Amino acid sequence: MSNVRFRVIAAFAVAACVLAACSSGGGSKKASTGTDSPTGLSAETASFDLAAGPPSRYLIGLFTNDQRGVSYGTIQLQFCFLGSAKANGPCQLGAPMTATFLPTPGQQIDASKTTPEIVSPAGPKGVYLAQAGFDRAGFWQAHVIADVGGKQKQADTSFQVLERHAIPAVGDAAIPSDNPTMNTPGVAPASVDSRAGAGGLIPDPELHQSTIAAAVAAHRPTVVVFSSPVYCISRFCGPITDMVGDLAKTYGDRATFIHVEIWKDYQQQTANKAATDWLFRNDNLNEPWVFLIGADGKIAARWDNVVTRGEIEPALQQLPVIGK
Numbered sequence: 614m615s616n617v618r619f620r621v622i623a624a625f626a627v628a629a630c631v632l633a634a635c636s637s638g639g640g641s642k643k644a645s646t647g648t649d650s651p652t653g654l655s656a657e658t659a660s661f662d663l664a665a666g667p668p669s670r671y672l673i674g675l676f677t678n679d680q681r682g683v684s685y686g687t688i689q690l691q692f693c694f695l696g697s698a699k700a701n702g703p704c705q706l707g708a709p710m711t712a713t714f715l716p717t718p719g720q721q722i723d724a725s726k727t728t729p730e731i732v733s734p735a736g737p738k739g740v741y742l743a744q745a746g747f748d749r750a751g752f753w754q755a756h757v758i759a760d761v762g763g764k765q766k767q768a769d770t771s772f773q774v775l776e777r778h779a780i781p782a783v784g785d786a787a788i789p790s791d792n793p794t795m796n797t798p799g800v801a802p803a804s805v806d807s808r809a810g811a812g813g814l815i816p817d818p819e820l821h822q823s824t825i826a827a828a829v830a831a832h833r834p835t836v837v838v839f840s841s842p843v844y845c846i847s848r849f850c851g852p853i854t855d856m857v858g859d860l861a862k863t864y865g866d867r868a869t870f871i872h873v874e875i876w877k878d879y880q881q882q883t884a885n886k887a888a889t890d891w892l893f894r895n896d897n898l899n900e901p902w903v904f905l906i907g908a909d910g911k912i913a914a915r916w917d918n919v920v921t922r923g924e925i926e927p928a929l930q931q932l933p934v935i936g937k
Contacts, residue, residue, distance in 0.1 A: 658755065670917070675768070684714055684738070685726040686713075689710070692706070701752075716921070717919055720739075728761075756769050780891070785911065785912050787906045790891065791826050794823065805821050806821060806842070807844055819858065819861045823835075823871055832908045834913075836906075836925070837906065839892060849919055856921070864932070873885065873888055903916045
């Protein structure tokens with residue numbers, strides 16, 4: 614597909630780039646209760662593809678009105694249904710639940726910090742993670758309560774929940790894409806991995822040997838990361854791709870590991886077909902995504918936007934060593 618234009622929400626572009634390239638289902642809306650003071654709290658749903666059903670990952674980012682991020686510790690979330698066609702309020706908040714800070718891989722995190730705090734643009738970046746279920750499609754609101762710097766702060770954000778997932782979900786058959794690899798004739802190195810750049814050397818060769826189609830046909834468990842490490846506005850794609858590369862070095866005897874570059878030609882705004890087949894929906898493509906495909910060719914797990922080694926590794930540890 615050519616001339617794919619990415620829809621971008623750049624809510625954290627200055628502070629943490631947490632929510633750039635982010636939307637929820639068919640899009641998200643923000644309605645913050647932060648004050649006009651620089652330290653007033655704002656929130657944005659950071660999940661890419663929410664649908665009605667059992668609990669699953671819900672990601673939310675917090676930032677101040679002067680665009681500094683909020684990191685560390687836990688926050689309290691409450692959800693309420695706003696309406697099926699549009700966000701009508703007010704609504705009745707549900708039971709509170711806890712969301713825990715989820716840092717972007719590769720950062721130095723101070724384990725002694727157990728409460729949320731405002732961080733500088735150079736500070737640790739990430740989102741807050743909860744397991745949340747939504748019993749109907751439509752527009753929902755998340756109400757945040759966070760003790761930041763010894764003061765209780767609140768914020769609201771609205772978002773859309775779809776009837777069914779727009780992006781391939783757990784239990785769906787994996788799309789057998791012929792993504793570009795190091796062995797694909799006539800393909801520019803930067804189309805295989807944007808980090809190749811002018812030098813032409815493709816990094817992490819273990820991520821660029823196989824197509825998704827070949828791995829599925831071989832009935833081999835497969836981890837696929839869709840990302841553009843150089844051009845990803847959220848700046849999460851590079852660290853997450855690096856993390857998947859590290860997992861490949863450890864668990865390459867249990868699964869095939871594949872990186873699919875988003876851009877075939879960034880300057881021409883042309884995306885790789887494998888990326889659009891999996892992720893381009895409603896004139897919008899969000900990244901990064903990581904999928905675990907089982908030996909049966911079906912999606913066993915998926916992680917959007919921010920994911921850590923600690924979330925993916927347990928699933929890989931359960932896989933048998935191939936050939937044994």
